[in-house]
Amino acid sequence: MVSKISQADKRREIIRTLNSAYPVSREKATLVILGAGAWGSALAKLAGHNQHEIRLWSRSLNVNLSEILQDVDIIVSAISMKGVNEMAEKIKKIGLSEKVIIVTATKGLDPATRRTPSQIWETNFPNNSVVVLSGPNLSKEINDKLPAATVVASKNKLAATAVQNIFASGLFRVYSSPDPIGTELGGTLKNIIAIAAGVCDGLELGTNAKSALLTRALTEMIRVGNHLGGQTETFFGLSGLGDMLATCSSSLSRNYRVGYGLAQGKSLEKILAELQGTAEGVNTTNVLIDIAYREEIPVPISRQVFLLLNGKITPEEAVVALMERDLKAEFCD
Numbered sequence: 340m341v342s343k344i345s346q347a348d349k350r351r352e353i354i355r356t357l358n359s360a361y362p363v364s365r366e367k368a369t370l371v372i373l374g375a376g377a378w379g380s381a382l383a384k385l386a387g388h389n390q391h392e393i394r395l396w397s398r399s400l401n402v403n404l405s406e407i408l409q410d411v412d413i414i415v416s417a418i419s420m421k422g423v424n425e426m427a428e429k430i431k432k433i434g435l436s437e438k439v440i441i442v443t444a445t446k447g448l449d450p451a452t453r454r455t456p457s458q459i460w461e462t463n464f465p466n467n468s469v470v471v472l473s474g475p476n477l478s479k480e481i482n483d484k485l486p487a488a489t490v491v492a493s494k495n496k497l498a499a500t501a502v503q504n505i506f507a508s509g510l511f512r513v514y515s516s517p518d519p520i521g522t523e524l525g526g527t528l529k530n531i532i533a534i535a536a537g538v539c540d541g542l543e544l545g546t547n548a549k550s551a552l553l554t555r556a557l558t559e560m561i562r563v564g565n566h567l568g569g570q571t572e573t574f575f576g577l578s579g580l581g582d583m584l585a586t587c588s589s590s591l592s593r594n595y596r597v598g599y600g601l602a603q604g605k606s607l608e609k610i611l612a613e614l615q616g617t618a619e620g621v622n623t624t625n626v627l628i629d630i631a632y633r634e635e636i637p638v639p640i641s642r643q644v645f646l647l648l649n650g651k652i653t654p655e656e657a658v659v660a661l662m663e664r665d666l667k668a669e670f671c672d
Contacts, residue, residue, distance in 0.1 A: 354484050357509035358388075367391055368412040368505060373426060375400060376616060377478035379417035382444060384482065385506050386415075405433050413440045413505065415472075416456065419617045420447030423456050427463040437466045440498050442491075444472045446526040447619040448626040455523045468498035471519040472506075473526035473578040475585035477592065481511070488512040490578045492522035514577065521569025525579030528563060529586055530594045530620030531627065531641050532556040536587035537598020538647070538654045548658075553587060556640050563627070566636050594620035601647060602654045624648055639664060 368391050372383045375397035383393045394407045397418075408414070408430065418426060423445055441464060445456040454462070460469045474489030481487055489506070491513055493499040499515045507513040516522050535556065539549045560583070561574045573579055586592040590599070597618045600610035611618060628645045631638045643657040652660070 353486070354510070357486060358484060359509065366504075368501075369410060370394065370413045370415055370505070371396060371407055371411045372415045372417060373397075374417035374419075376417070377482070378444060378476075379415075381476070381478045381481040382415055382417055382472075382506070385508065385511050388508050388510075389505065391505060404429060408433060408435070411439055413442060413502070415442040415444060416460070417444045420445055420449065420456065420619055420622060421617075423447075423459050424449060424451070427459055431463045435464060435467065440468050440470060440501060442470045442472055442502055443523075446473065446523075446530060446623075448527060448623050448630075450622060450626050453626055453630055455520065455527065457519050457523050468493060468495040469519070470495075470498050470502045471523045472502065473522050473582065475577060475581040477585060477589060479591050484510055486510055486512075488514065488577055488581075490514050490516050490522050490576060492516035492519040492573075492578070494519060516573060516576070516578075518570045518573045520567065521564055521573030522578040524564045524567060524569050525560065525574050525576075526582050527619070527623055528560045528627070528641075529556075529579070529583035530618070531624045531644050532560070532583055533586040533592050533594035534598035534601075534618075534620050534624070534644050534648070535640055535657075537592075537595040537600070538602045538657065539598075540595075541599040541602025542654055542658065544658065549587075552640070553583065557583065559638055559640050563631070563636055563638060566634060567630075593618040597621065598644075607648060607650075620644075621648055 370386050370391055371394045372379050373396050375395045383395060387393050396402050396404060396407050441460050443456040443460055448455060457469050457471050470491050470493040472489060472491050476487055476489050491499050491502045503513045503515050535552060539552055557580060561571055564574055565571060586595055590596060593614050593616055597610050624641060624645050627641055643660055646652045647654060647657050
C-alpha cells in the first residue's frame with residue numbers, strides 16, 4: 340500500500356533540499372543591517388545562512404552606531420523611508436571607508452527631496468558603490484524559509500555581483516541588473532497599486548476587474564519609471580511586475596491591507612494604527628502625485644488612490660472614476 344504524502348510534507352521536503360544547498364558565497368563578509376524589523380531580520384537570516392558575520396542595528400537596540408560600523412564590508416539599509424535621510428547623515432558624520440558597499444532595501448520616495456533611497460545614499464556617499472535590492476519578497480515567507488527570488492542592481496557591476504553572492508542560496512535566488520533606479524522604482528510604485536488592489540478585493544469586484552487594474556497599473560508604472568530614468572524591461576522583471584503581483588495578492592502586504600481596510604469602511608488612521616509596520620505606499624502616493632503634477636505625467640490609477648487616501652472620494656467613487664474615463668486605444672500613451 341502506497342502511503343499518502345501530505346502537501347505540507349512535500350513542501351517541507353522541498354525546503355529541506357533547497358536549504359541544504361551549498362552557499363554561493365565562499366568569501367565571508369561582515370554586514371551591518373540597519374533596521375531590525377521584519378525585513379531587516381529576514382535579510383539578516385539570508386546572509387547568515389551563508390555564514391557571514393551579521394551585526395544588527397535599530398533604534399530599539401542598545402548598540403553604538405560608530406562601534407558597529409568598525410571594519411564593516413557591507414551596510415544594508417532596511418529602515419523605513421522616513422529614517423533614510425537622518426541615517427545617511429549620521430553615518431556621513433561618523434565616516435565610511437570607500438570600500439564599503441551600501442545596499443538599500445527600502446522602498447519609498449522622500450517627501451522633501453522626491454529622491455529615492457539610493458539617490459539619497461549616493462548623494463551622501465558619492466565614492467561608495469550603492470546597490471538596490473528589491474523583489475517580490477514578503478518578509479514572513481522568507482522568515483518561514485519559503486523559496487523566493489530578488490534583484491540586486493547597481494551602476495557598479497562588481498558591487499552587484501558581490502551582493503548577489505552574499506545573499507544567494509538554494510532558497511533565495513538573486514539576479515543582477517544594471518538599472519538601479521528602475522529596480523528601485525518598481526518596488527516603490529507597486530505599493531500604490533497594492534492599495535488599489537486591496538480596494539478592488541475589499542469591494543469584491545472580481546477577477547476581471549483586478550486583472551484589468553493590474554495590467555493598466557503596469558503601464559502606469561512604466562510610464563513614470565521611464566520618465567524618471569528607469570528602463571522599460573526592468574518593470575517586466577521581478578522588481579516590477581513580480582513585486583506587484585506579490586503585494587497585490589497577499590494579505591501579508593501592509594499596503595494591500597490599507598486598501599482592503601478602506602474598502603471595508605475603516606478610516607485610514609485606524610488602519611495605520613492596526614498595522615505592525617509602515618505602509619510606505621501612503622507616503623509614496625502623495626510624493627508621486629506631486630511629481631506627476633510637476634512633470635505632467637498621466638497617472639490615473641495613482642491619482643484615484645491619492646484622492647481616496649486624502650478623504651476626497653470614497654472607494655466606490657474611485658472605481659467609477661476609472662471606469663468612466665474617455666475611451667481610447669490601449670497603447671496610446
